[in-house]
Amino acid sequence: MITIGLTGGIASGKSxxxxxxxxxxxxxxxxxxxxxxAVRPGSVVWRKIVRAFGRTIVNHNREIDRPRLGNxxxxxxxxxxxxxxxxxxxxxxxxxxxxxxxxxEHPDGVLVFDLPLLFETNAQRLFDHVIVxxxxxxxxIRRIMRRNQLRRFEALERINAQLPLLQKRRNAEYVIDTxxxxxxxxxxxxxxxxxxx
Numbered sequence: 730m731i732t733i734g735l736t737g738g739i740a741s742g743k744s745x746x747x748x749x750x751x752x753x754x755x756x757x758x759x760x761x762x763x764x765x766x767a768v769r770p771g772s773v774v775w776r777k778i779v780r781a782f783g784r785t786i787v788n789h790n791r792e793i794d795r796p797r798l799g800n801x802x803x804x805x806x807x808x809x810x811x812x813x814x815x816x817x818x819x820x821x822x823x824x825x826x827x828x829x830x831x832x833x834e835h836p837d838g839v840l841v842f843d844l845p846l847l848f849e850t851n852a853q854r855l856f857d858h859v860i861v862x863x864x865x866x867x868x869x870i871r872r873i874m875r876r877n878q879l880r881r882f883e884a885l886e887r888i889n890a891q892l893p894l895l896q897k898r899r900n901a902e903y904v905i906d907t908x909x910x911x912x913x914x915x916x917x918x919x920x921x922x923x924x925x926x
């Protein structure tokens with residue numbers, strides 16, 4: 730099975746590229762989905778997070794209040810590191826478990842792991858190929874503000890919590906500029922997919 734690490738910054742268009750890869754025939758594992766699963770109420774990861782950050786981050790449904798936790802960690806690198814040290818090991822273990830299953834079921838297939846913090850966690854070594862979904866910073870800011878209903882400084886906090894997209898771009902094997910129309914992106918993704926299979 731061919732493995733692809735798909736990364737980029739927040740609001741850089743990773744999900745669009747991931748969907749287009751799936752249309753080409755790839756299998757997808759999404760790190761954000763795994764992270765949400767990891768923090769389901771009562772789980773081991775959930776308990777560690779509540780112990781580390783306090784009950785004020787839990788809403789009335791016993792779920793982690795993601796906006797409240799986000800406000801805590803995006804303004805505090807130490808707390809962000811602490812959260813990542815709790816969540817990332819579980820996400821990577823679950824990715825590897827799911828990847829083994831997919832490899833058995835589809836040995837000649839392509840598996841894409843949509844992973845925002847690929848370079849930050851030095852995970853590029855896990856993949857045969859790395860693709861970066863790229864967008865300029867101003868577009869990224871606008872997308873975050875619109876999508877997450879954040880003010881500009883909050884959007885910048887989230888962007889600055891990750892490696893700069895230009896640095897990720899330099900380290901990638903393939904770069905997809907997501908400012909282009911979807912039809913153009915589809916063609917580019919199809920070309921990359923075909924070249925890898």
